[in-house]
Amino acid sequence: MKREPTTPESALGPASTAASADLFPIFQLTPVPLWLEDWSGIRRLVDQWRKDGMTDPAAFLAADPARVRASMEAIRIIEVNAATLRLFEARDTAELVGRLADVFQGAMVESHREEIVQIAGGAAEFSSQAVNHTLSGRRLDIQLKGRILPGYEASWERVLIATEDVTERERARRGLAESEAYAMGLFENSPVSLWVEDFSAIRELLEDVRATGVADFRIFLDVHPEFITRCMSEIRVVAVNRQTLGTFRADRFETLLSRLGDVFRDQMVHPFKEQLVDLWNSRLFQSREVVNYSLDGEEMHFVMQFSVLPGHEADWSLVQIALTDITARKKAEAYLEYLGKxxxxxxxxxxxxxxxxxxxxxxxxxxxxxxxxxxxxxxxxxxxxxxxxxxxxxxxxxxxxxxxxxxxxxxxxxxxxxxxxxxxxxxxxxxxxxxxxxxxxxxxxxxxxxxxxxxxxxxxxxxxxxxxxxxxxxxxxxxxxxxxxxxxxxxxxxxxxxxxx
CATH class of the missing domain: 3.30.70.270 (Reverse transcriptase/Diguanylate cyclase domain)
Incomplete structure (x- = not known):
């Protein structure tokens, strides 16, 4: 990028000298960092690219990154305001322009490509998000918004750009993304089988029973064993981890989801009945031994840790279940019991x-x-x-x-x-x-x-x-x-x- 010295009057556009003189202090005193730039060189490049057959700006620029770099070099910075100097820790415009390579450390190509795609498509305004750096080297996440000033739509000689510092917001977003990735990594790579399930339909069924005046829920289940089966059919599996697929011999999540009836059956009924009794009594954190079945029919024994996730206590829409496989231990216990008899x-x-x-x-x-x-x-x-x-x-x-x-x-x-x-x-x-x-x-x-x-x-x-x-x-x-x-x-x-x- 190059910079040519200008006077305040010529910098602000074709308005009268008096009007320009009035507007220049506003430009300088605006608390938002502002850049006034000349993009006429970019306009000439775009016109030439169209003559060369450009119909899809995004594909055309992606095909040759040198075109984007040529566009960046065609920008002339006319003026920046005081807020810009403070943001980038520059003494004056000359220092900032002289050290633009430090400000734009190779991270501007993608964002500038998006700007050209927008403006070459006929828009008078454009926006992008980029990473800049202060002159001391501190990272700045920038939300950039630009507009071709009225009267310059044909030549693009005056483009006003506002740069909003969104560093804290982006830092928080990256931190949240990292936390989510870390939590997902723990979930996916856990050595025990983890399930995230939706028990909201089961909660509604229990509340319907409670509304009928049932006082002893265990007796109700003894009299109506079909209610247990109904609740089992209402389990909604949201996600499982990699260990779960391996444990239950499923090639993918969709396969497991389509065959839950093969997993939740037979000897699972009794421990699930006890689980329902605990839920009826508002025990949202439970631990017990359960029996499930792999997709190839093997009976499997687990220690189940059940918990309604925080924030979902009112509807049970998200619960986490951890299953620790104790099948080998159960087989050993059964064999020892067999040897004893x-x-x-x-x-x-x-x-x-x-x-x-x-x-x-x-x-x-x-x-x-x-x-x-x-x-x-x-x-x-x-x-x-x-x-x-x-x-x-x-x-x-x-x-x-x-x-x-x-x-x-x-x-x-x-x-x-x-x-x-x-x-x-x-x-x-x-x-x-x-x-x-x-x-x-x-x-x-x-x-x-x-x-x-x-x-x-x-x-x-x-x-x-x-x-x-x-x-x-x-x-x-x-x-x-x-x-x-x-x-x-x-x-x-x-x-x-x-x-x-």
């Missing part, structure tokens, strides 16, 4: 469960109760001859047979090395005998599918007599089983140790 080798119940179940049955004083006791034939000789791996295989096969034959409420348990029992509450002697025959048949079927040693069980059944203790019942069943086992070894030609008789 089951025999690892046969997958049947173990002796600990058997003792607890026997005590429970005795406390209930079941009127009809039968028991089956079984002992695996030939296990000792098989272990001695082929090793314990072969014996373990035979035990597993016994577990398969008993698991197939026994159905709830009856339970089969391995209570010793080769000893098994079936507890049969409610079973008559005929039913117990029928079960024993079914087990024998299943052993024969099992032998057809496995090579090597045959699976054979010595079994005895007994039914509880009036006034008889369970301990005596078990002893009677044992004696019957041992009699069967004795006959087995007598007919097989081997003793229990696998030695010839």
């Amino acid at each position: 089951h025999d690892v080798l046969t997958k049947l119940y173990n002796r600990s469960f058997y003792n607890d179940e026997l005590n429970r049955i005795e406390r209930r004083k079941t009127e009809t109760f039968s028991v089956l006791v079984a002992d695996l034939n030939g296990l000792k000789s098989l272990n001695d001859q082929l090793g314990h791996a072969a014996g373990d295989t035979l035990l597993r096969r016994a577990g398969e047979v008993l698991a197939e034959a026994v159905r709830a409420p009856w339970t089969a348990a391995r209570i010793g090395g080769d000893e098994f029992t079936v507890l049969m509450p409610g079973a008559t002697l005929a039913e117990a005998t029928s079960l024993m025959n079914s087990i024998t048949e299943l052993c024969e079927v099992n032998n057809q599918f496995y090579p090597g040693a045959d699976l054979s069980l010595a079994m005895g059944v007994a039914t509880l007599l009036p006034g008889e203790r369970l301990e005596d019942l078990m002893r009677r069943a044992d004696l019957l089983m041992y009699e069967v086992k004795r006959r087995f070894y007598e007919t097989s030609g081997a003793d229990r140790r696998g030695l010839p008789l």
Whole structure:
């Protein structure tokens, strides 16, 4: 940019000298920073560009940045007012014009392009936002507004430009944008599943129920379980983070949104009922274990942290839910619980469960109760001859047979090395005998599918007599089983140790 010395009268335009003299003090005393510039050089460039075929100023200037720089160099600064000198920390106009390179540090090209696009389109006014710097180097965010003065519409020889310092506003805006970006970064990159949801429809449903005079909401839900399902269907998901998509096996947010019915179902109903009860009682911050489902059908366990976001307590239109995945922990707990009640080798119940179940049955004083006791034939000789791996295989096969034959409420348990029992509450002697025959048949079927040693069980059944203790019942069943086992070894030609008789 260049500057030519001018007098106040010539600077202000074609008005009379007296009028110009009157206007010049107003220009200087205006508290808004003002620049008076000559854009006639830009007008000549625009006319030439049109001759060169410019029809779309924006595309034309974007195609060659040198055109914008040529336009900037064609500007002549005629005068600035005192407010401009103060804003840019200049002693006088000469110093400011002499150091324009410090004021416009390469950040003016884009904003000046917008100005040319506006004025080349026929507008007498234009505006833009730019970054300038004071002579001391301080950043200034500038809101610029320009106008071709009346009488100069053809030549653009006089353009008045007002520059408003919007540094604080822009600093606040950038700070807000940075805060939003930081918050969004925390949301998107959180290692737990985060959901932002709209519960306003659920709140309205609860208020409708309250308006009917319902006092005990929990009883209401017990009587109207469909209300829980209705509320579940009214959950509106606003946003989820990246971890959520990965956790629930969704390729994108829209996919998850379209299949919420697959996520919120079955075992989620009970914890969601408790969540509704808490909301009914104005507990807007909650924590509990919940069950959801991934899109591929996996049951997933979470610790849910639920909170209505500040400012939305009146309508629940924005709530945040954090889900910490505890599925692995739940599986480990279930497995430990399973190990506490089951025999690892046969997958049947173990002796600990058997003792607890026997005590429970005795406390209930079941009127009809039968028991089956079984002992695996030939296990000792098989272990001695082929090793314990072969014996373990035979035990597993016994577990398969008993698991197939026994159905709830009856339970089969391995209570010793080769000893098994079936507890049969409610079973008559005929039913117990029928079960024993079914087990024998299943052993024969099992032998057809496995090579090597045959699976054979010595079994005895007994039914509880009036006034008889369970301990005596078990002893009677044992004696019957041992009699069967004795006959087995007598007919097989081997003793229990696998030695010839």
